[in-house]
Amino acid sequence: MATRLQFENNCEVGVFSKLTNAYCLVAIGGSENFYSAFESELADVIPIVKTSLGGTRIIGRLCAGNKNGLLVPHTTTDQELQHLRNSLPDAVVVQRIEERLSALGNCIACNDHVALAHTDLDKETEEIIADVLGVEVFRQTIAGNILVGSYCALSNRGGIVHPHTSVEDLDELSTLLQVPLVAGTVNRGSEVIGAGMTVNDWTAFCGSDTTATELSVIDSIFKLREAQPSSIVDEMRKSLIDTYV
């Protein structure tokens, strides 16, 4: 079930948080309401880590990760890196990348199996992504925009892309990602979906400006209504094996 919240009166929750199936990162400095919202949903299931990256709070846009690993930009300080390594589960590999495009959250959109990357990303970075996150990387654009991480929100069950995406593009992306996709908006018609919401396989968090219509779209495409944390692994695995054959 999608939850509506705000970070310091700003509806762009995808900027200040990062949600995956194994952990959740939130920015420091916000009010306790922000954390409470996350904790009420996720407290017993996955760790919620308060951090900053490179001294900034826009952690959602700077890092990219899934249940296998987390990639942070070169601006991350050593203390932050150590803090992350300490707080996150051991299965999650934290890797700092030397990449010119340092806003990895804007450049990479990924779930546990496949990732979309900015077209100008280095070859090395692409290899590291494939390695650390354990995903297949595709260089793509969404509705003509190269910042794939900003304009789509992706989970293992579905995804939302920029509303101006044409039907052909939508089909192509859906085939690549092997999940159902829909073109939609969040936060009352905002096209920057990746920044407006954050999602994993059983919950989603959106800005409080999100209308009921948008919320229903999110619920339906990410299949959040029936989702329980435990059922994911079982069900998804079956369908996954099917597709990769």
Place this chain on the structure above:
Amino acid sequence: MFKVQQTIGSVLCCKCGVPMPPNAANMCVNCLRSEVDITEGLQKSIQIFYCPECGCYLQPPKTWIKAQWESKELLTFCIKRLKNLNKVKLKNAEFVWTEPHSKRIKIKLTVQAEVLNGAVLEQSYPVEYTVRDNLCESCSRFQANPDQWVASVQLRQHVSHRRTFFYLEQLILRHDAASRAIRIQQVDQGIDFFFGNKSHANSFIEFLRKVVPIEYRQDQQLVSHDVKSSLYNYKYTYSVKICPICREDLICLPSKVASGLGNLGPLVVCTKVSDNITILDPRTLRCAFLDARQYFRSGFRSALTSRQLVKYFVFDVEEPVGEATVGGQKYALSYVQIARESDLGNMFYVQTHLGHILKSGDQALGYDIYGANVNDDEMEKYRLSVKNGLPEAILIKKCYDEQRERKRGKPRAFTTKKLPMEMDESRGGRVDPEKMENEYEEFLRDLEENPELRFNISLYKNKDYQESETASMTDGEGAPTVPIEELLAELELSEEEEEGDDEEDMDE
């Protein structure tokens, strides 16, 4: 280059959930409209003032604009009265029908403005104008006193005939110079024109100055005085005098003027009066021009006027001894033998400048200096000074009376229009209607004889006139008439199509 075909998908409107093609706001039009009102802050109702007398609308502070009901001018005016309309872009404006008696004008405006993140929204809204009646200044002044004039031009010529005024009347009609006159009144030796505006009177005088030699003075009378704003209201009167020298007058020039013009023989004939006076010496065929200033500096009067023309019978015309073309007119100097009609026994042998048109057996009109008792100082002085005496007669023009006899009673081929003049009843009715008739008849004859005179005036086809076959077959020379090409057809707005305006350029 191969381009993949892009089909626009559809997203759900973020507010109402209806599927729609994506736009900049990602909201369907209705939701956007309910969200944002671009007509906020624009005027929706306003008051305008209308003058029912002249049909004008007030544009403050002082301009009154004439406009018809539901016309383009009214639309432009109404839109101009709206404030704040520059914040949005006006796409379309049209009138919504309202009953004229309701005193309401409704306009539907369609405006476009940018909202949210770049989406351009178009919206229509009605504006209602309440029309209030308010007489404009000129109408209210007119209502208070309909005869109110501000400037008057008193045109006078101190001669015993009204030829000049007939001619002026035609000129004024042709050039529409008196179209702004409130009233025109005919008085004993002239005409009075009344105007509502000093500048109208001034432009009328400028027009007069171009066509006749005039001298004028201006006077004003205080009507009212607003102490607080120091505004003075005057009535202006222009007293205009036309020079008394007319065509065909015989003038004896004072010696100063004669020597100033190069010793032009003191006896001269006036041949043309326009904005300058053309005088011709019949003995030397020399011609001079005097403009208004020059004339009024000396102010001489004519010795003999056309009233005093006498009929002569021409017996013999000799070969011309000299020819000259003066001011477009050809003259030939020759000796003729003439005698007065009344006294055929007494023959005179005189010089005349009409040698080119006179033939023996003709009749001519001229001044009888031999028998006349001329009351002119200059003439007396000249008579005493010259050795061999004055010429016995000076012929002025050929007489067509015989030919006119044949045409008597038949209507003319042309008619003229008249100015709307009031007759001056107050002076004891000195104007004799029969005299006026005769004078007008003479004026029309003058027009027929002189193509020069016709140049500046409009003559209209006489509908009752039919060319009779027999008249054209009479011998040789008929009386001069106005050729039919010079006549204008009157513009008649009737059901049957008239021949229309077959006005042709008169080439002189």
